[in-house]
Structure formats: structure tokens, C-alpha cells
Amino acid sequence: MSSNIRTILMPLAILLGILFPQFHGLSNFLPFFIGIMMFLTFISPVPPQEHHFTFKIEMRSLATGMILVSLLVAGTYLFNFPKEILLAGILLALSPPANAAPAMAKILGGNPVLMFKIFIIGHVIACFSIPLVFGFFTGNTSFEVYLEMAKAIFNKMQSIVTIPLALALGIRTFNPRVADKFLRFQKYTIFVWSFSVFVILSHASFKIRHMENMNWNLFFAMAILSLSFCVLLFIFGWFSGKPKYPIESSQSLGQKNTVLIIILAQTFAKEWPLVVLGPIWYVIWQNLALSYMNAKVKRTPVKEK
Numbered sequence: 001m002s003s004n005i006r007t008i009l010m011p012l013a014i015l016l017g018i019l020f021p022q023f024h025g026l027s028n029f030l031p032f033f034i035g036i037m038m039f040l041t042f043i044s045p046v047p048p049q050e051h052h053f054t055f056k057i058e059m060r061s062l063a064t065g066m067i068l069v070s071l072l073v074a075g076t077y078l079f080n081f082p083k084e085i086l087l088a089g090i091l092l093a094l095s096p097p098a099n100a101a102p103a104m105a106k107i108l109g110g111n112p113v114l115m116f117k118i119f120i121i122g123h124v125i126a127c128f129s130i131p132l133v134f135g136f137f138t139g140n141t142s143f144e145v146y147l148e149m150a151k152a153i154f155n156k157m158q159s160i161v162t163i164p165l166a167l168a169l170g171i172r173t174f175n176p177r178v179a180d181k182f183l184r185f186q187k188y189t190i191f192v193w194s195f196s197v198f199v200i201l202s203h204a205s206f207k208i209r210h211m212e213n214m215n216w217n218l219f220f221a222m223a224i225l226s227l228s229f230c231v232l233l234f235i236f237g238w239f240s241g242k243p244k245y246p247i248e249s250s251q252s253l254g255q256k257n258t259v260l261i262i263i264l265a266q267t268f269a270k271e272w273p274l275v276v277l278g279p280i281w282y283v284i285w286q287n288l289a290l291s292y293m294n295a296k297v298k299r300t301p302v303k304e305k
Helices: 003-019 021-042 052-079 083-095 101-107 112-138 144-174 176-183 185-210 217-241 246-254 258-270 273-297
Strands: none
Touching: 003 185, 003 246, 003 273, 021 101, 021 144, 021 185, 052 083, 052 217, 083 112, 083 176, 083 217, 083 258, 083 273, 101 112, 101 273, 112 144, 112 246, 112 258, 144 176, 144 258, 176 217, 176 246, 185 217, 185 258, 185 273, 217 246, 217 273, 258 273
């Protein structure tokens, strides 16, 4: 696929998603689209792994997230940030890696298996960190709410991981020749990814158009907050992962599971409905960043890690 197509594909998906909220109903099929990406990613032969780096990268992501939360809390007390800014920032800072992170790591020339392990650990950590921190600042401190939040995170991860991963590894193990035939379709992963972003933004556009009492100052403040987080996290992840793991580290820090945190915002921050604007804006910024990486970053064979 030419560099020009890679350059325009994601911005086009973002633009069309914003302009056509009529397709918001397709969001029900997002787990299926993401499952296809997972399957095509893990149908490849598994390269050798060094397992200790997985935990190190994810611990770095958690530490960075907690530092950002601390800065947000300090800013809220010193500069009187709106509560919505604080809550949206907490969700963005503590969000686990996106469902598409392993596929994107592979597209960029990284190790998708390492990224998948980071993805799993990130979601397990999020099951504890998000309910604890987000629950505290929303006043939902009961143990029942904590368990409900943790269960929501765990179930969201399970729904798009178990079946495609089992199929891919099963086919690769028992019939490698069939698995090799599926490899030719990996080049189309970027189209599935772009279409998924189109659907996510179509759904977000529909929600925004039907919001009551929209605060436009807060709307643009959320844009600045999410853009700042996106740039900071991708850049820090890239440089902190050098020399061996810049791709995996930047994806771990920068590519957030926005679908998950949109659901958490809508479910557990009902008193502050505009919190959802933070992850909605992040969808746009992170996918523009990924589109740039996809077009510009030099591809290298998957490293043996």
C-alpha cells in the first residue's frame, strides 16, 4: 500500500465519522471489527519473547499516569479546574492500551505479541487503578461500585480477546499452511482499523449532537487537555522505550482504550455528562498521531524480543 494512501486514510475516516452520525448504529459491531484485527495480527508465527520487559513497560505507563493524575489534582485545587476536566484527565491518564494496539504495533514494525502482553497487563492493572482513583473523585467509593467498574473493564477486554486469539493460535498450531494463507490479508488490517475509527467517531458525533446544555468553553478545553495528553504520552513513550522498544512503549502510553473509558464516563460519571468529551477528543488526536506514524515511521522486520 502506498504511503499516500496510508497518509489520507485515517484523516478521511475521522472526517467522515464526524460528518455522518447516521452510522452510529454500527458501533454494535465494533467488537467484531476489532476481533478481525486481533485474529489477523496473531495468525503470524510467534517470535521469541523476553517476558520481563512487558511488566517494566506497563509499570512505566502506570507511573506516568499517576504523575498526570497528581498534576491534575494540583491544578484543580490551585487553578480551580472544572470537575469534568479532572475526571476526564483521570480516565485518559489511567486508561489501558487500546484494543488495536497489538495490530498497530505490528503495522509500525514492532512486536505484536509483546504489545498484546502489555495490553493484557494494562487492563488487569486498570481493573484496580481506575475504580480506586476515579471512584474516589466521583464519590463512588462503595465496594459494590468498585466491583462493578472492575467487572466492566474485565468484560470489555474479554469480549474482543478470547475468541480471535484462540482461533489464531489454534490455526497456527494445528494447520500452519492455512495460517500462512491468512497472512496475505494482514495488509488489510489498516482498512479495518480505519473503518472502526469511522464508526467510533460517528457514534461520538451522534452523542454530541444530542447533548443538552452543551458548554462550548468546556468542549474546547477538553480538546486542549486531550491533545496535550496525546502528544506528551506518545513522545515520552517513544523516547523512554529506546533503544529496543520505542514502538511498543509509545503504543502502551499513547494509544488509549477510548471505547472503554467512554463507557466508564457515561456509566459512572452521570452527574458530569461532559466528561465523555475528553475521550471523544482523544479518539481524534490519537488516530491522527497513529496515521502520521503509519505514513512516516520506517518499517523494519519484527524484532526478536
